[in-house]
Amino acid sequence: MDIRTATQPRIATGLTAGIGLTVVLLTLRALSPEEPSENLPELVQDFFTLSISVVIESLPFVFLGVILSIGVQLFVPARVFTRLLPTHPVARRAVMSLLGVLLPVCECGNVPLARGLLVKGLSVPEAMTFLLAAPILNPVTIITTYQAFGWDHGILLGRILGGFAIANLIGWLFSMHPRQEQLLTPRFEATCHVDHDKPVEGSRFRRGVLAFAEETSTMLPALIVGSAVAGAIQVGVSRDLLATLGGHPVLSVLALMALAFIIAICSNVDAFFILSFGSTFLPGSIVAFLVFGAMVDVKMLALLRTTFTASTLLRVTLTVGLCCLVLGLGVNLLA
Amino acid sequence: MLLSLIGIIATLWLTVTGQLGLYIHPRYFVFTAVMAVLAAVFTVAAFAIVPSADAELDDTEHDHAHDDHAHEPDHQPEEPGGKPPSGTAALVGSVLVIVLTAGALLALPPATLTTSTVEKRDLNASVAGPTAESIDLTGGDYSSFTVKDWAALIRQGASDDYFAGTPVTLTGFVTPDPDDAENVFYVARFVVTCCAVDAQPVGVAVYAPGWQDRFPVDSWVTVTGEFDANPSLASLQTTAITPVTIEETTQPNQPYVY
Numbered sequence: 151m152d153i154r155t156a157t158q159p160r161i162a163t164g165l166t167a168g169i170g171l172t173v174v175l176l177t178l179r180a181l182s183p184e185e186p187s188e189n190l191p192e193l194v195q196d197f198f199t200l201s202i203s204v205v206i207e208s209l210p211f212v213f214l215g216v217i218l219s220i221g222v223q224l225f226v227p228a229r230v231f232t233r234l235l236p237t238h239p240v241a242r243r244a245v246m247s248l249l250g251v252l253l254p255v256c257e258c259g260n261v262p263l264a265r266g267l268l269v270k271g272l273s274v275p276e277a278m279t280f281l282l283a284a285p286i287l288n289p290v291t292i293i294t295t296y297q298a299f300g301w302d303h304g305i306l307l308g309r310i311l312g313g314f315a316i317a318n319l320i321g322w323l324f325s326m327h328p329r330q331e332q333l334l335t336p337r338f339e340a341t342c343h344v345d346h347d348k349p350v351e352g353s354r355f356r357r358g359v360l361a362f363a364e365e366t367s368t369m370l371p372a373l374i375v376g377s378a379v380a381g382a383i384q385v386g387v388s389r390d391l392l393a394t395l396g397g398h399p400v401l402s403v404l405a406l407m408a409l410a411f412i413i414a415i416c417s418n419v420d421a422f423f424i425l426s427f428g429s430t431f432l433p434g435s436i437v438a439f440l441v442f443g444a445m446v447d448v449k450m451l452a453l454l455r456t457t458f459t460a461s462t463l464l465r466v467t468l469t470v471g472l473c474c475l476v477l478g479l480g481v482n483l484l485a
Numbered sequence: 486m487l488l489s490l491i492g493i494i495a496t497l498w499l500t501v502t503g504q505l506g507l508y509i510h511p512r513y514f515v516f517t518a519v520m521a522v523l524a525a526v527f528t529v530a531a532f533a534i535v536p537s538a539d540a541e542l543d544d545t546e547h548d549h550a551h552d553d554h555a556h557e558p559d560h561q562p563e564e565p566g567g568k569p570p571s572g573t574a575a576l577v578g579s580v581l582v583i584v585l586t587a588g589a590l591l592a593l594p595p596a597t598l599t600t601s602t603v604e605k606r607d608l609n610a611s612v613a614g615p616t617a618e619s620i621d622l623t624g625g626d627y628s629s630f631t632v633k634d635w636a637a638l639i640r641q642g643a644s645d646d647y648f649a650g651t652p653v654t655l656t657g658f659v660t661p662d663p664d665d666a667e668n669v670f671y672v673a674r675f676v677v678t679c680c681a682v683d684a685q686p687v688g689v690a691v692y693a694p695g696w697q698d699r700f701p702v703d704s705w706v707t708v709t710g711e712f713d714a715n716p717s718l719a720s721l722q723t724t725a726i727t728p729v730t731i732e733e734t735t736q737p738n739q740p741y742v743y
Contacts, residue, residue, distance in 0.1 A: 161533045161534070164532045164533045164534070164535065165529070165532055165533045167532060168490075168528070168529060168532030168533070171487065171490060172490060172494065175490060175491060175494050175587065175591060176494060176498075178587070178591045178592055179494060179495070179498050179591045179592075192599040192600065192601035192703075193601050195596055195599060195601075196598050196599055196601050196602045198589050198593055198596070199507070199508070199596050199597065199598055199681055200598070200602075200681055200682050201589065202495075202508060202589060202590060202595075202681075203507075203508035203509060203680040203681035203682050204680065204682055205492065205590070206495070206496060206499070206505070206508045206509055206517070206680070207508065207509050207513065207517075207679065207680035207682075209492050209496060209517075209520070209521075210496075210513070210516055210517045210519075210520030210521065210524075211520075213520045213521075213523065213524040214520055217523065217524075217527070355530075356534060358527075359527060359530040359531050359534050359535075360531070360534060360535065362527040362528075362530075362531055363527075363528075363531035363534075363535050366488070366489045366524075366528075367488075367489075370488040370489060370492065371488060371579070371582050374488065374582060374586050375582070380682065381682075384602075384682060385601070385602070413682060413683060414682065415679055415680075415682060415683055416679060419510075419678055419679040420679075422678045422679075423678040423679060423683045
């Protein structure tokens with residue numbers, strides 16, 4: 151009774167604060183000039199345009215991922231995973247890497263979802279395998295890649311098989327790590343324990359809303375910092391350099407991997423983007439672009455940093471990079 | 486939460502004013518708007534519930550609340566009514582991120598990319614478009630051709646005779662030809678596959694000596710004229726428009742081509 155009477159005015163206060171902030175922000179937007187300012191240097195202007203475009207493009211996917219993740223946490227009982235997944239770790243990870251077929255989310259949406267799975271008790275290597283494989287092994291990505299390249303030069307096959315192999319390899323490597331909990335940031339590790347030991351009380355709606363507030367507060371700063379870094383690199387680095395390396399079997403692979411890393415484009419559409427470079431680059435480098443970019447890029451690293459430690463991410467990036475290089479060279483040799 | 490609110494308001498504002506196209510491909514418009522509305526519902530609910538939930542946790546199980554909100558010290562925004570992250574550095578960091586985000590997303594007027602980005606990315610480095618074989622210029626209907634279509638055709642290296650005398654009207658922004666900036670400019674557009682980050686500049690050369698006195702770089706023009714062999718010796722473009730008229734125009738609602 152005490153709590154309830156105390157709660158009502160707090161809800162009102164919270165709502166009022168929210169509405170007040172909304173009005174302030176809307177006013178700010180409405181009062182800001184319509185025409186682009188002449189004072190800003192072009193470089194700065196483009197930096198903002200590029201960074202904002204990454205944010206606007208990724209934001210809906212992050213929201214979708216957060217909502218799906220909450221759905222999994224609230225409505226899927228933990229025993230579903232234990233019953234449906236095979237017991238053998240290798241088979242489990244293989245199944246996890248195919249989970250993207252059911253959840254065709256862009257890679258930025260996968261991060262909150264993977265966090266939800268970790269909270270549900272899945273192991274770090276399993277979540278990692280899902281994170282790396284899902285952006286590639288999902289119907290939307292496969293269809294767009296097919297539309298862009300068909301069966302030409304083994305690009306589609308290279309992407310699917312390469313993505314599957316690399317994701318499972320990384321999962322296997324991390325399963326060897328003796329202290330799994332050290333792979334996660336201390337803060338996220340604590341969240342996992344809290345949820346296991348003492349489930350948050352209240353109705354599902356209430357818990358869902360609280361989880362939404364919690365997740366978005368974690369993901370959005372990461373997304374914004376990642377987008378700003380991506381935008382800054384874009385205005386700072388000239389693409390001519392990358393394009394001139396197109397014909398070399400080794401350098402072209404490295405060049406497109408670097409491009410994939412800095413451009414931070416969603417895996418659902420990256421095939422169309424790189425298609426326009428198709429004439430300039432060798433097929434192996436395109437496969438490397440399509441696999442590496444889907445797994446690791448500046449924006450993804452910022453998002454993943456919310457969950458995994460920096461050294462874990464460094465190892466993931468290096469291993470994935472090395473694998474993609476080998477994959478790209480292999481396709482170049484075969485094609 | 487504040488960041489969500491900023492992001493949602495910025496997205497919905499762009500949607501309502503039809504400026505979403507400055508940043509992303511039209512195929513995402515509906516998805517983006519729907520997710521923004523959905524997220525808005527959650528955010529409003531969160532504003533109502535989070536303060537009271539925090540207060541309850543404070544009252545009943547203090548330790549638990551502390552665990553739950555043990556914020557990682559970087560870039561953690563302060564939740565309304567929530568516990569501030571530990572340390573002033575973290576607080577300053579979050580405030581900075583919020584202020585900069587609000588500034589970039591809300592206070593800055595939406596804008597297109599400029600010539601500065603054209604310089605960073607090879608103009609016409611990569612264009613997928615109609616092929617010369619598929620189009621019969623002599624009889625075909627090319628009035629709907631965009632800058633992108635023409636740039637793709639020209640890039641395929643069809644001979645000057647192929648284009649010669651073809652009348653053309655194109656709208657785009659002005660960007661100088663780096664090899665012969667005095668006499669030649671490009672009427673250019675950005676091609677967007679997903680969002681502005683992947684924008685690729687495409688352009689068709691226009692031979693107009695002294696153009697810089699009449700049109701500033703990045704201004705929008707409509708060029709009417711005919712294709713011809715490019716009289717400029719320095720320019721690498723073999724085909725250029727010999728303009729009959731060049732008129733200043735305003736930036737179209739859809740500045741990019743897809």
